[in-house]
Amino acid sequence: MTLSAPRSFDIIAPTAEDSAIAQASSQILASIVDSDASHCTIRVMLDGTQGEAVTIPTSALRLFVDILTQMAKGNAVSIVPIKKELTTSEAADILNVSRPYLVDLLESGKIPFRKVGTRRRILYQDLMTYKHRIDERRRQALAELAAQAQELNMGYE
Structure with a gap:
């Protein structure tokens, strides 16, 4: 078989x-x-x-x-295969952001990339490192907001 x-x-x-x-x-x-x-x-x-x-x-x-x-x-x-190296469009889709916003992140040095001719390429692992970092910051901010809401007795318990 x-x-x-x-x-x-x-x-x-x-x-x-x-x-x-x-x-x-x-x-x-x-x-x-x-x-x-x-x-x-x-x-x-x-x-x-x-x-x-x-x-x-x-x-x-x-x-x-x-x-x-x-x-x-x-x-x-x-099962969805993900390439080791991504285009800016593929990376933007994974982060759920616009391609121009992603390019700004790349150019500001927040996510490493390399150029192939005039095209930018992002390693999947670098993109995931950035995503985990910002996700953790969001969780921390949400926890702080929840704590403040409880301290102010805003009806959240």
Whole structure:
């Protein structure tokens, strides 16, 4: 039996049977994922065959456990590949900002980038570092506002 790889952006909705199998599998694999190993070997068996051992990165197994966990909850799952290096339009879409605003962030030095000819390219990891930093600042500001509202008895408890 040959399995074909799903195309990018295919959405896979689990059946009830899929959800039950995903639940049991995710629980077993989750205990393995907690390892500090960089890779693991799993045996893939189809229809009772002896199967074949496959070595995969532990990070891929973590992603697989996340997929199984979502399927166990009955959620549809889609895998969207993200390139290591992004255009300004792709980066702006990820941050949910306009491209000109993103270019201002790049030119002000808030996000590192490189130029390829006249085009700017942003490393995905640099973009995520920036996103996590601003998300943390937003959480802190929200916590401060909530604390002030409680101190002033503004009806928030």
